[in-house]
Amino acid sequence: MDISGKVMTVKGAIDPSDLKKTITHEHFFIDLSKSHFPHQPPIYNKPGNKTIGNTPSSSSSTRATNYPSRPTELDFPATELNLWNAKVDFGNLHLARNSEPIADNYILSDVNLAIKEALEFKNNGGSTVVDVTNRGLKRDPEALLKLSEATGLNIIMGSSWYQKMFHPRDMDDKSVENLTDEIVEDITVGVNGTGIKSGIIGEVGVNGGPITRNEEKCIISAAIGSKLTGAPITIHSGGVGEEKHHTLDLIEKEGVSLNRVIMGHSDWLADHYEFALELIDRNVFLEFDLIGRESALEISPTAKDIQIVTKLIQDGHEDKILLSQDVCFKSNLKHYGGFGYSFVLEKFIPHLHSLGISNIQTDKMLIDNPKKILQFIAPVH
Numbered sequence: 001m002d003i004s005g006k007v008m009t010v011k012g013a014i015d016p017s018d019l020k021k022t023i024t025h026e027h028f029f030i031d032l033s034k035s036h037f038p039h040q041p042p043i044y045n046k047p048g049n050k051t052i053g054n055t056p057s058s059s060s061s062t063r064a065t066n067y068p069s070r071p072t073e074l075d076f077p078a079t080e081l082n083l084w085n086a087k088v089d090f091g092n093l094h095l096a097r098n099s100e101p102i103a104d105n106y107i108l109s110d111v112n113l114a115i116k117e118a119l120e121f122k123n124n125g126g127s128t129v130v131d132v133t134n135r136g137l138k139r140d141p142e143a144l145l146k147l148s149e150a151t152g153l154n155i156i157m158g159s160s161w162y163q164k165m166f167h168p169r170d171m172d173d174k175s176v177e178n179l180t181d182e183i184v185e186d187i188t189v190g191v192n193g194t195g196i197k198s199g200i201i202g203e204v205g206v207n208g209g210p211i212t213r214n215e216e217k218c219i220i221s222a223a224i225g226s227k228l229t230g231a232p233i234t235i236h237s238g239g240v241g242e243e244k245h246h247t248l249d250l251i252e253k254e255g256v257s258l259n260r261v262i263m264g265h266s267d268w269l270a271d272h273y274e275f276a277l278e279l280i281d282r283n284v285f286l287e288f289d290l291i292g293r294e295s296a297l298e299i300s301p302t303a304k305d306i307q308i309v310t311k312l313i314q315d316g317h318e319d320k321i322l323l324s325q326d327v328c329f330k331s332n333l334k335h336y337g338g339f340g341y342s343f344v345l346e347k348f349i350p351h352l353h354s355l356g357i358s359n360i361q362t363d364k365m366l367i368d369n370p371k372k373i374l375q376f377i378a379p380v381h
Contacts (some may be wrong), residue, residue: 001190004230004378008187008199009128009154010144019154019337022370023344025203025234025264025289025324028114028147028155029140030133032106032328034177035165072239088330091322096331105330111143115150119331128154129341130263130324132234135159136166141196156374159186159198159225161218162205162236171214175334178220180228187229200374201225201233203264204246215239219247223254230376234262234287241275248282257381259283262322262373265290270304273311275333280320285373286312289324292343293332306351313352313361321365322373323348 006013080101088096088104096105108114121129133139141157148155160183161167168174186198201222204214214287222233233251238244266286269276276286288309290301312321323344327333334340339347349362 001229003376005061006033006376007154007374008156008197008231008376009147010141010157010196010199011154012197014154016375018127019367019370021125021345021366022128022130022154022374023121023126023324023341023366024130024262024322024374025132025287025326025371026129026341027108027133027137027326027328028118028129028131029111029138029143030106030108030328031138033103035106035163042297048254050120064215087334089330090337093336096329096336107327108328108330108333109138111146113333113335114143114147117327118147118151118336120334121345122151122153123197124155124342124345126153126342126345128156130156130158130200130234130370130374132158134205135161135202136168137162138183138288139191141191141194145196157191158200158202158234159183159191159231160201160204162203163207164205164212164214166205167214171217174217176202176217176221176224179217180224182230183221183225187225187231199231200230201231202262203236204235205236206238206243206248208237208243211239211243211246216250219250220254223251226251226256226260227254227380230379232260232262232376234375235264237265237268238263244279245282246283248279258281258356259285260373260377261285262287265326267301267305270301270308276308276312277317280312280317283320285320285369286323287322287324289322289326291323291348292325292339302348306348306355309365310352310355310357313357318361318364319369322369325366 003013007016007019084101084103086092086102088102096102132145144157183201190197204218204222206219213263235247238247241319251261252258262285263279264287267290279286288305291305292302309321315317325341325343327341330336332338352362
């Protein structure tokens with residue numbers, strides 16, 4: 001299959017000019033509850049947990065790395081079951097926002113609510129959303145198609161594998177060739193027999209600290225899958241500090257140009273500007289995709305994103321920036337008091353304009369750059 005020069009959405013291939021204003025890292029239907037099991041929060045540490053950095057300096061990080069391979073094997077106090085099994089409502093929303101373990105917070109499955117939330121993005125001038133939900137996260141191509149048809153939005157669906165705790169039980173036994181075949185099938189045939197095709201490889205769930213062999217297999221299979229299909233790649237963090245270069249080295253070694261790669265969660269580079277420039281020098285796109293996520297994280301990425309994005313633009317790098325919000329919890333949705341899918345267009349871009357950033361510059365990040373990265377190139381066999 002050669003759709004070079006086109007973009008693959010859940011409704012089929014379209015011209016890049018049809019993308020218009022695009023956010024490149026979101027989730028409409030997802031189940032992240034496995035990583036948020038009681039006593040195993042995904043972002044915050046307990047005493048004694050080993051911590052790693054997601055930036056060149058690890059001292060300020062709060063990422064926990066000692067996840068069990070199977071969260072369902074955990075033992076925890078029975079009294080926590082009431083909260084874990086509760087439905088998110090305004091009585092416990094403050095707990096959900098503080099990452100208290102409520103399983104319902106980590107599941108997005110309501111098509112009607114997704115339509116309502118997605119229309120907030122469209123009504124603020126948005127046209128295209130990249131949904132990077134992939135294997136192991138209960139990816140739902142038919143629900144994405146319903147959402148696209150109901151809203152008129154272009155929706156691009158992901159492939160590949162997310163973080164290691166979401167890998168299949170037989171991941172150790174899967175070869176790079178096995179993983180590549182699954183990616184290629186998602187893109188050229190469709191997902192799970194639906195005929196609905198993925199349009200991007202990722203988010204490839206590389207946490208690192210250190211990068212495991214299975215994570216390396218995911219990176220390499222993404223690179224080979226990109227070469228065989230012409231699809232772009234989007235990476236979840238890419239590892240800790242210098243490990244990001246290792247991730248890029250593995251991709252480059254397979255003959256894939258790094259201008260086909262998005263480095264996600266670049267918000268974590270906000271305090272490490274020179275390192276961000278190192279990645280830009282390798283020709284990747286830096287994606288700032290935690291914008292408006294204060295309600296779900298005990299950090300304030302938006303303020304730092306304003307600073308680094310503004311500086312990158314002032315230094316002439318606006319052609320390497322992508323923007324998004326990574327909505328993946330109920331507490332991120334407007335219905336539950338979050339900022340929703342429209343925050344970038346509704347608040348973040350106007351604030352950049354108030355700082356002197358021009359419409360031409362913000363359109364590069366929202367329109368021109370997505371057009372470059374999301375269109376397929378000719379496959380190489």
